[in-house]
Amino acid sequence: MASDAGRKQFWKRNASRVPGSIQHVYGAQHPPFDPLLHGTLKPGAKPPTTPVKLKKISTFQEFESNTSDAWDVGDDDDELLAMAAESLNTDVVMETANRVIQNHSKLQEQHKLQEEQVEKEQPQQLSELPSAACGDSRLVKSVSESNTSSSADGADEVISVPRSQSLPQASTVTLVGGVTDHSSSGIPMLSEREASRLDKFKQLLAGPNTNLEELRKLSWSGIPKAVRPITWKLLSGYLPANIERREGTLQRKRKEYFAFVEQYYDSRNEETHQETYRQIHIDIPRMSPEALILQPKATEIFERILFIWAIRHPASGYVQGINDLVTPFFVVFTCEYTEEEVENFDVSSLPAEVLQNIEADSFWCMSKLLDGIQDNYTFAQPGIQKKVKMLEELVSRIDEQVHRHLEQHEVKYLQFAFRWMNNLLMREVPLRCTIRLWDTYQSEPEGFSHFHLYVCAAFLVRWKKEILEERDFQELLIFLQNLPTVHWGDEDISVLLAEAYRLKFAFADAPNHYKR
């Protein structure tokens, strides 16, 4: 282990590198620890004395170097810790860090052996620490190689690339992130932590009555890939908690959906509905080129799901953007039936009955999601207008500098954040990140509407450095419409979510307290 001084120099030298460490997601447990919530801290009060005696510590770096024995599992985290120090206040950092230290010392021994292997095999690979869900090794690696904090290059690169091309197509990164099951082949490591998380999920899911509150808590920090399909169905309210009723419910709902198809789908060629159908029919093939969706079988499924939903919800009908919302469900539910990576998967190899199940399940879960945000898509899109205003108001309070900078250069929030709301950030981050994001959205009350707002605020402020470097309207707007997230993985989302949670807690319940 390096000395304190050495460590400091180390992270300074590596300021441009963002590691894929998973250490920083300690705030992403559900519910993330918050000193205000736990009554250990009052706003404005001095930091409490902690077991590690850290009075008057002003930066997380100092804190980190004082407690370096607790962080001895790899220097790659330093950059991230520095980032965290910028965005987290010291009090929160100290409290949460304490928890990590405790967890860590418990698990340290278990991990030691594994870490040695990791370091041998992949020097870039980061240590495994108790924290929220992390992706498989490839995901972590891709993140550590990315360069998200160095702005200019990334931004330029993206400016010249059309949006639809800016997301990875056949990258080495898995499409569906999340923790991988023991049983799936080819994935070398499953940490103790991941294994025990998966066990917890399995226990919860196997019980005669799944405790949904517990399931939400567990899911908040990411759902293992192996149990994601059933967990999503439970969290969305599609499946009942009672295990004995599940199969019957599934059968009934699937039947009900195909009765709708029977009843309505022929009307797509009638005058009243042909415009709706025409638009859907045109939009599906031009969606982001995830190979899976572009397969004819999948295209048909998407068309039916969207058309049936649209004509059953005439107040909104089909609005572009809704088509994106089918994708995560379709991809996750397809994973239930294949061991293969979905990007190479031939949908038509599945039996017709299985495809029907995927279709009906996707329809119902998407419907549940849309129930919560339908005013985003009704006339004049009042839900979006309102949320963009709230976002502006929120950002003005959490980061006045960013807010003023945008204002000064006459960038309006609606100009970049409209799409963030209309497509739930799906156009801004790769699909695997959206799926991870939705683990949490489905665990949060009003995740897709209310919590999403805080995620958007955290997302904007995440680019503070780059935003402040842009000096005119044009560069700002082009940057904000083409954010360099191509290499993002679960870790980036976990950081974002932890920050969003902190914002939600700090600003939602005391709206005027922090107002300057």
Next chain:
Amino acid sequence: MEAIWLYQFRLIVIGDSTVGKSCLIRRFTEGRFAQVSDPTVGVDFFSRLVEIEPGKRIKLQIWDTAGQERFRSITRAYYRNSVGGLLLFDITNRRSFQNVHEWLEETKAHVQPYQIVFVLVGHKCDLDTQRQVTRHEAEKLALAYGMKYIETSARDAINVEKAFTDLTRDIYELVKRGEITIQEGWEGVKSGFVPNVVHSSEEVVKSDRRCLC
């Protein structure tokens, strides 16, 4: 370093969904054709410099709007601050041509007290075999509304440069003649960055007039 430009014009591109607005703009600003392109939601922003005469450069800021009706409440906020517009229809889609009138009404209602100089663009002219709108009738319609008409293809890069630069030149002429003036609180035209020469439109107008004499 900031490139030097005489004026900055804001343009807006409108027309029915899937007539090819985003592809046309991408061809113009990025020089390539995107095979797939997610439907635009709300408004996207693009920019490019064009040289209308040797040494005379104009910075174009281009708003790419969503064509779907539901986004109208968002997109119509952008008419007011645009000096020029490309109104697209798809020559293989008769309906998109029939809606041209509606688009003009829509803009007229929301651009007051300003005006937009429009060019009518018949897009996807590479698909001539599937044509549903003749050049003649499109030209007639354009004439009736006092617009120029041009046929373009983003796929084959036909007339894409011309569509944007002709419109830019026309606006530039109007600015030179003083028929369009820079106004406080209006983003349509801004005077640019011309070291050691002139800064306000007034002076530009004068000096240009002198040149013409």
